[in-house]
Amino acid sequence: MLIYPCLLAQRSIADAIAVGRKIVGHLKHSALAYSCLEDIQGQLNQPIKRLQQDVQTRWNSTYYMLHSLIEQKRVLGVYVFEHELPDYLTAHQWTTVAILAPFEELTKKVSSYDALASDVMPAVTVLVRLLNRETDEDHGVKTMKATLLAAVKKRFSDVENNPLYFIPTILDPRYKDRFFSNNTAPEAKLHLKQKLQMMSRAEAEGSRAEAEEPPAKLFLKAQASTSSSLDTVFDEIAKEQPQAAQPLAAGAAIELDTYLREAPSPREDSPLKYWGVNKIRFPTLAKIARKYLAAPCSSVESERLFSSVSHIIDENRNSLTADNAEKLLFFIKKNNPATHFFSPLSESSEI
Structure with a gap:
């Protein structure tokens, strides 16, 4: 990590x-x-x-x-x-x-096969709050906690200003706009609202262009496209009142307003399943969520994938073709829901 x-x-x-x-x-x-x-x-x-x-x-x-x-x-x-x-x-x-126990627990969380980019910012926010909190067991380690706090803040100083992190965090129904610690939530929501408006405008223009095509072309196109202390802090932050939102314009941005007004989902829920259920209510948000929530928050799972190859291709299977090895690795071991190793990047994603 x-x-x-x-x-x-x-x-x-x-x-x-x-x-x-x-x-x-x-x-x-x-x-x-x-x-x-x-x-x-x-x-x-x-x-x-x-x-x-x-x-x-x-x-x-x-x-x-x-x-x-x-x-x-x-x-x-x-x-x-x-x-x-x-x-x-x-x-x-x-x-x-x-x-060091909270560091290990967060390491396991962000290294899991189903960890998303949206998990990074909340993990840092929770860790910072834990290191800021004074307890009776702090005697003799206050300086070390302060040093650790400064190191974490320095290493993750720009995470709340990076759209690759703050957009998936807002679009994760477990977190939404509750885990911003540097008063950057209004700017992040404004940035996301602008992306929503751009996407809506592009879709509207595409619909108009498609409507102007001859019926024959439209027909052909249609034919062709057939868990501790960490849990307590997570819950504590999720229940806090969010900062006052900026007035939102009409259109797709209303989806964002409605979505943010609802209470966050339980932390154990799957954000991908949430958007699979709510994509009809928030169609534009669901499209952006599919794009940003698909990204993993670390390279651990890809490294595990390389390690898994050694269990499939060995001296007793040295005549396996590349095609069969790929099927064994991806289709059976990684992308089969029955093994609980399905990937959020797969085509069968819930969104």
Whole structure:
């Protein structure tokens, strides 16, 4: 995820990760040390679990490594009194690790197969609010939270001014205009209204040109075209009153006004299904939604696609033709709704 470099730039987090790798690496390379750790887990009536080693190129695995250390904190505390470890996390570093949970949850959300471009801006807004919020557990980590907050704001400073992000966010019925944090919602809605008017004008001109064609041509043309703390903040922002909207002109822009006046959809609902149901009520908005909501918010799913190829084309299937390999990968594994891996970019989209 794009937030990961912000985390690694923090010295306290980088130090905690380095210490965690030393601990896990020591126990992984010593069968005797791991046997002692498992004995302590049994004595403390803890489930027998192995610590997870991370892969440095995958942020999630780094978090899971640190999380596995937190789960075994009590066990490791007993172990370090009886045996030697190359290093150990300080009380401050244990707290630092706990703060990373929202980053991991958002990483999973925007890396999922059904994540849309509309998920980016709300994720950043929620993260900024969480880092701004003061809690009783902030003792000793306020500076780190402030540094993380500054890094996130800097990295995503222009996200609310980029139409590739703010247009799909407005057109996502779960978010609409509730997740703008820099008072940019009026300008974003004005920009979208102008696109609606341009689209309506273009369609009207196209209809007039088509109406002027001879009936024979029209006939031929017709024949040819036959989830935590994050959930709480998401709900909190969604229920807040939106900023006063600009007066909208008549025509397709009225669709936007009517759409924004309605309450946001539940976060677990599918925005694509919403537009499939409401495309008759908001025909022009639905066309723009189809265009902008089709974009994924990260490259994770495309990278997973390349990884999936290795499970289909191996030494036991080395005579597969390219055409058959494509069918196995896209039509069966990725685009079959029965496998829950259908893509919002497919031709069978609900919109």
